[in-house]
Every structure is written in C-alpha cells, then in structure tokens.
Amino acid sequence: MGILDIKSVTLRFGGVVALDHVSFEVKEGEIFSLIGPNGAGKTSMLNCISGLYRPTSGSVLFKGEDITNLKPHKRAALGIARAFQNIELFPHLSVLDNLMLGRHVRMKTGVLAGGLYWGKAQKEEVEHRKKVEEVIDFLELEHVRNTPVGTLSYGLQKRVEVGRALALEPEILLLDEPMAGMNNEEKEDMARYIIDIHEEKKTTIILIEHDMGVIMDLSNHIAVLDFGKLIAYGTPKEIQNNPRVIEAYLGEEHVG
Amino acid sequence: MRNPFVMECGEFHVSYKQDMAIWKIPRVRTRIFLIVAFFAIFPLIVSDYVVSLATLCGIAAIGAIGLNILTGFTGQISIGVGAFLGVGGYTSAILTTKLGLSFWLSVPLAGVITAIVGALFGIPSLRLKGLYLAIATLAAQVIILFVISRWDSLTGGTAGLVLLRPEIGNFAFTSEDSYYYLMFVILLITTIFSLNLFRSRVGRAFIAIRDRDIAAEVMGIDLFKYKVMAFSVSSFFVGVAGALLGHYTMIVSPELYSISVSIEYLAMILVGGLGSVFGSIYGAVFITLLPVVLRAFVELLNGMFPGLSDVLVGMKEVVFGLMIILFLVYEPEGLDKIWRNIKNYFRLWPFSY
Ligand SMILES: Nc1ncnc2c1ncn2[C@@H]1O[C@H](COP(=O)(O)OP(=O)(O)O)[C@@H](O)[C@H]1O
Ligand SMILES: [Mg+2]
Numbered sequence: 001m002g003i004l005d006i007k008s009v010t011l012r013f014g015g016v017v018a019l020d021h022v023s024f025e026v027k028e029g030e031i032f033s034l035i036g037p038n039g040a041g042k043t044s045m046l047n048c049i050s051g052l053y054r055p056t057s058g059s060v061l062f063k064g065e066d067i068t069n070l071k072p073h074k075r076a077a078l079g080i081a082r083a084f085q086n087i088e089l090f091p092h093l094s095v096l097d098n099l100m101l102g103r104h105v106r107m108k109t110g111v112l113a114g115g116l117y118w119g120k121a122q123k124e125e126v127e128h129r130k131k132v133e134e135v136i137d138f139l140e141l142e143h144v145r146n147t148p149v150g151t152l153s154y155g156l157q158k159r160v161e162v163g164r165a166l167a168l169e170p171e172i173l174l175l176d177e178p179m180a181g182m183n184n185e186e187k188e189d190m191a192r193y194i195i196d197i198h199e200e201k202k203t204t205i206i207l208i209e210h211d212m213g214v215i216m217d218l219s220n221h222i223a224v225l226d227f228g229k230l231i232a233y234g235t236p237k238e239i240q241n242n243p244r245v246i247e248a249y250l251g252e253e254h255v256g
Numbered sequence: 257m258r259n260p261f262v263m264e265c266g267e268f269h270v271s272y273k274q275d276m277a278i279w280k281i282p283r284v285r286t287r288i289f290l291i292v293a294f295f296a297i298f299p300l301i302v303s304d305y306v307v308s309l310a311t312l313c314g315i316a317a318i319g320a321i322g323l324n325i326l327t328g329f330t331g332q333i334s335i336g337v338g339a340f341l342g343v344g345g346y347t348s349a350i351l352t353t354k355l356g357l358s359f360w361l362s363v364p365l366a367g368v369i370t371a372i373v374g375a376l377f378g379i380p381s382l383r384l385k386g387l388y389l390a391i392a393t394l395a396a397q398v399i400i401l402f403v404i405s406r407w408d409s410l411t412g413g414t415a416g417l418v419l420l421r422p423e424i425g426n427f428a429f430t431s432e433d434s435y436y437y438l439m440f441v442i443l444l445i446t447t448i449f450s451l452n453l454f455r456s457r458v459g460r461a462f463i464a465i466r467d468r469d470i471a472a473e474v475m476g477i478d479l480f481k482y483k484v485m486a487f488s489v490s491s492f493f494v495g496v497a498g499a500l501l502g503h504y505t506m507i508v509s510p511e512l513y514s515i516s517v518s519i520e521y522l523a524m525i526l527v528g529g530l531g532s533v534f535g536s537i538y539g540a541v542f543i544t545l546l547p548v549v550l551r552a553f554v555e556l557l558n559g560m561f562p563g564l565s566d567v568l569v570g571m572k573e574v575v576f577g578l579m580i581i582l583f584l585v586y587e588p589e590g591l592d593k594i595w596r597n598i599k600n601y602f603r604l605w606p607f608s609y
Binding site for chain 2: 073076093102105108115121168
C-alpha cells in the first residue's frame with residue numbers, strides 16, 4: 001500500500017473520457033512523475049486527488065482511507081496540497097498573506113478571537129508567521145515578501161504558487177507543471193527547490209512536467225498517460241526504453 | 257516631539273510581532289491619537305445640527321463597514337442591507353418596548369439576531385454567484401420587508417414603533433453630543449475589530465474566497481462555512497447600525513428600510529472603496545452628506561433663480577447615479593485610493609514626480 005492509491009479511476013465529461021480505468025500507487029516519500037502529451041488527463045488526475053473532480057467510477061485512497069467523496073478542504077486538512085498549472089494565487093494579497101493562507105488548516109483562530117486580536121490569536125499569528133518566513137527563506141522570496149503577488153513576474157508567481165502549497169506542510173505535494181513557461185535558469189532553480197523539499201522535508205511529491213531531462217533526473221517512479229489511459233509505469237530507466245512511450249511521444253511530435 | 261504629520265520614508269522592524277502590529281511606529285500612533293482626539297472634541301466646537309449629521313455619518317459608517325465585509329472583502333454582493341438594518345432596528349425596538357430589555361442588551365442582541373437572519377439568507381451563496389446572488393438577496397429584502405409591514409401585532413405594521421434613547425443610571429443620551437459619543441465609541445470598536453479581522457485567519461479566508469474560490473477550497477477553506485460566516489459577521493454590524501439608528505431617530509417603520517437604502521449602502525462602499533475599512537467610512541460620510549450639500553446648493557440657486565428648485569427636485573437621484581458611474585469608471589478603488597494617492601504624494605514631497 002502506498003501513501004496514495006489510485007484504483008481504476010475513470011472520469012468522463014459527456015463523451016470525453018479524460019481518465020480511463022487508471023490505477024497506480026504512489027509510495028511514501030518518493031517523487032512520482034505523471035507525464036504524457038497535452039490533453040492526456042494529467043491535470044484531471046490531480047483534480048481527482050485534490051477533490052475538485054469526482055471520478056465517474058473508481059476510488060482514491062490516502063493512507064489506506066477512501067477519500068473519493070471527501071470535499072477539497074477536508075483533503076487539505078489531511079495534508080494534500082497543490083500548486084496549480086494556471087496560477088491560482090490571490091492576486092491582491094502580498095506574498096506573505098498568500099503563504100499565510102497556505103497555513104489556514106494548521107491554524108485555529110476564529111472570527112471573535114481574530115477581531116479582538118488578543119493573546120492567543122496574536123501568538124498564533126506570530127508563530128505561523130515564523131513558519132511562513134522559513135518557506136520564504138527556502139524559496140528565496142525575501143525581496144518580494146510584501147509585494148502583492150498580482151504584480152510579480154510569471155516565474156516568481158510560479159514560485160509563490162509552490163510556496164503556498166509548501167506552507168501547508170503537506171504530506172503530499174501536487175505540482176502541476178511548476179516549470180512551464182520558465183527560462184532555463186528559473187527551471188534549474190525550481191528543480192533544485194523540488195529536490196530540497198524532497199530531501200529536507202521528506203515530502204511525497206507528485207510532479208507533472210514536460211521537460212524529460214528534469215523528469216528523468218528527479219523521479220523515483222513515472223506513470224505515463226495517453227488519451228486518458230495509463231500506458232506505462234516504472235523507473236526512469238524503464239520508461240526511457242518503453243516502446244509504447246516512445247510511440248506516444250513520437251506520435252505527438254509528428255502531429256505537432 | 258517630532259511633527260506626527262511628517263511622513264516616514266522607511267520602516268524597520270526587528271521582530272515579527274512588531275512588524276505585524278497595526279500601529280507600527282510611534283509617530284503613526286501619535287497621528288492616530290490626534291485624529292481620534294479631534295473627533296472626540298469635535299462636537300464641542302460645532303452646532304447641534306452638524307453633530308447630528310456626524311452621528312448619522314458614523315452610524316452609516318458602521319453599516320457600511322458591515323456591508324464591505326461581505327461585498328468588498330468576501331466578494332458576495334448583497335442588495336438586502338436595507339432590510340437587515342430594519343431587522344436590527346425592529347429587534348431592538350421590540351426587545352426594549354415589548355420585553356423591557358435595556359438598550360445595552362438589546363443592541364448587541366439586535367446584532368446577533370440580524371447575524372442569524374443574514375446567515376440564513378446567505379445559504380444560497382454556496383450555489384449562486386454574482387447577479388444570481390444579488391437577486392437572491394433582493395428576495396431577502398422583499399421577504400423581510402413584507403414580514404415587517406404585515407406582522408402588525410409585533411411590528412406595529414406600517415405605522416412602525418417608537419423607541420427611546422438609552423440611559424445609564426440617571427443619565428439619558430438625549431442630547432446630540434451624548435449620542436454622538438455613543439456612536440463614536442461603537443464606530444471605533446467596529447473599525448478596530450474589522451482591521452484586526454482582516455489581518456488574521458478568518459479575514460484572510462474571506463479575501464481568498466473573493467479572489468479565487470477554487471484555490472481557497474484547495475488550501476483548506478470550507479467555502480460554505482466561510483461564506484455563511486461572512487454573511488453573519490457582516491449582518492451583525494448592519495444590525496447594530498440599524499439598532500443605533502432606530503434609537504437615534506426614535507422610530508422604526510417599513511419605509512425607512514426600502515431597497516433605495518440598500519442601494520445607498522452599496523454606493524457608499526463603491527465610492528469609498530471595496531475591500532477597505534477606512535474607505536467604508538469615507539463613503540458613508542460622502543453619501544450621507546451628498547443630499548445635504550445638494551439641498552443647500554439648490555436653495556442657494558433658488559434664491560438667485562426662483563422656481564429652479566422645481567426643476568431640480570429629481571437632482572439627488574441623478575447626481576447619485578452620476579457619482580457611482582464616475583467612480584466606477586475613473587477610480588474603481590474609490591476614495592480610499594484617492595486618499596492614499598494624496599498621502600503618497602506628500603510622502604515624497606517636495607520631490608513628487
Ligand atoms: N472541466 C472539464 N470539462 C470538460 N472537459 C474537460 C474538463 N477538464 C478536462 N477536460 C478534458 O479532459 C481531457 C484531459 O485534460 P487535462 O487533464 O487538462 O490534460 P493534461 O493536463 O494532461 O494536459 C482533455 O480532453 C480536456 O479537454
Ligand atoms: Mg494540465
């Protein structure tokens with residue numbers, strides 16, 4: 001049993017089959033990569049894991065517990081955090097506040113205590129601010145700490161997106177194309193952050209990425225999706241030599 | 257002492273607690289103290305008429321902060337504020353006149369009851385957004401007013417109810433000055449509470465829901481719970497404002513809580529600045545004083561051109577609509593933004609280019 005078990009998940013949108021009886025398991029503490037051509041169903045799979053989509057059939061198990069019908073906010077409380085492919089930050093809030101929101105499920109202050117801001121509530125803010133500052137140091141965001149994220153460059157926004165998920169102190173971190181649209185230097189930085197998160201915090205990571213170099217370097221295991229079907233699963237070496245994978249990717253290149 | 261109105265050019269904090277404090281530096285603290293002190297001695301300087309206008313502005317500001325919590329900060333539009341003011345006013349009227357409760361209990365209770373009613377009418381917000389939610393809150397407005405004007409035995413029907421000014425021991429808050437101070441303390445508490453709310457967990461969750469509800473949900477915010485909470489916190493302050501207004505004017509009756517009142521409050525937060533606590537106050541003052549200034553203006557013109565006032569009767573609505581459109585087009589962030597621009601200009605003065 002892995003930390004996450006995907007059991008025969010099928011997801012349909014009308015006539016479109018986004019996921020077709022997909023099963024795999026993610027082992028605790030590994031970097032698990034999900035690859036495949038555009039439209040293969042990678043983001044849909046993450047949506048089933050974080051609860052934004054409910055599978056048409058099949059189930060999602062977290063630490064052996066069936067979470068298929070759990071609402072997204074409850075999954076966050078279990079320790080499942082997510083960075084979105086299309087940036088979904090809170091644009092009017094500063095980097096600090098975005099990251100503080102990442103800590104929502106770890107905090108307790110209610111309306112009254114928050115409005116009065118006495119003793120406990122203030123202590124909690126300060127305590128969690130420290131945690132958030134650790135993430136800020138870790139991702140080297142010190143210089144933009146108080147800047148509204150809407151005004152940041154695309155590369156920095158992507159980094160804050162990861163930071164917000166990281167601030168939750170997740171057990172599983174879902175990263176949907178964290179390097180998409182970045183230049184090489186930014187990509188290298190991001191790859192380094194992912195390795196550091198994995199090594200220092202022992203966080204299980206599910207990574208979606210198109211850059212094969214990065215995928216082969218970072219992953220413990222890789223699952224390949226094509227038209228909603230799982231066509232291969234294995235270590236980077238196994239995937240590299242898998243004829244079906246090569247075909248799927250060559251096929252895409254011919255079309256592209 | 258250094259001049260507290262000199263602007264700082266930089267702030268340096270050595271601890272998170274200090275960095276997170278509202279009154280960050282002593283000079284700001286002095287400035288706030290002076291502003292509060294000004295409004296504390298203000299009624300002693302001006303006439304009763306001006307004090308009464310200030311009291312109305314302040315009560316409107318409490319309600320506008322309440323509405324802004326819901327619409328400006330959480331992004332849930334409501335055009336039922338008028339009716340919620342009514343719920344506050346009637347609750348306090350009924351509690352004091354029929355049950356003999358004291359004002360000091362009935363006003364907070366009016367807030368609580370309005371919060372509950374607000375939460376109830378907030379439930380559809382889970383499914384409805386934007387225009388659809390607006391129409392659902394319009395339904396709240398219509399239903400509440402219907403109940404108020406038809407439940408004669410409890411509400412006095414279309415005639416309404418008469419309320420009394422509050423007392424402490426032998427002291428009654430009958431003078432303009434005394435009621436102003438009462439309003440002032442409650443406005444101060446409302447302001448500080450709201451400022452605190454939006455720098456702590458729940459307030460941040462409200463803003464997150466406004467900006468990106470899907471991301472908010474994935475970060476662990478229970479949308480349903482927090483939307484209903486925003487409706488009830490917001491309605492609490494609207495209810496308190498309604499109760500304060502009722503005891504001030506000493507009457508509650510259905511026509512005081514019509515939909516045009518709802519529109520006025522929306523205009524306050526639009527003009528003042530959506531998602532700004534101080535903006536709500538500026539907007540409330542602006543919208544409350546606008547008809548007063550207009551009337552004075554029309555009277556002035558009427559002296560010069562007799563008969564003109566007949567032509568200008570409808571001017572209030574026109575100017576009102578024009579103001580809203582102008583703000584939406586030219587300064588969507590409202591008076592609060594304009595004020596910040598002015599401050600920033602002087603912060604760099606005399607090198608403001
Ligand atoms: N909300 C939705 N409604 C309809 N179709 C969708 C929806 N989300 C995804 N799809 C479809 O599912 C398929 C997989 O999409 P997606 O998971 O985004 O692919 P990937 O992330 O691998 O590029 C696509 O054909 C897409 O059009
Ligand atoms: Mg995708």
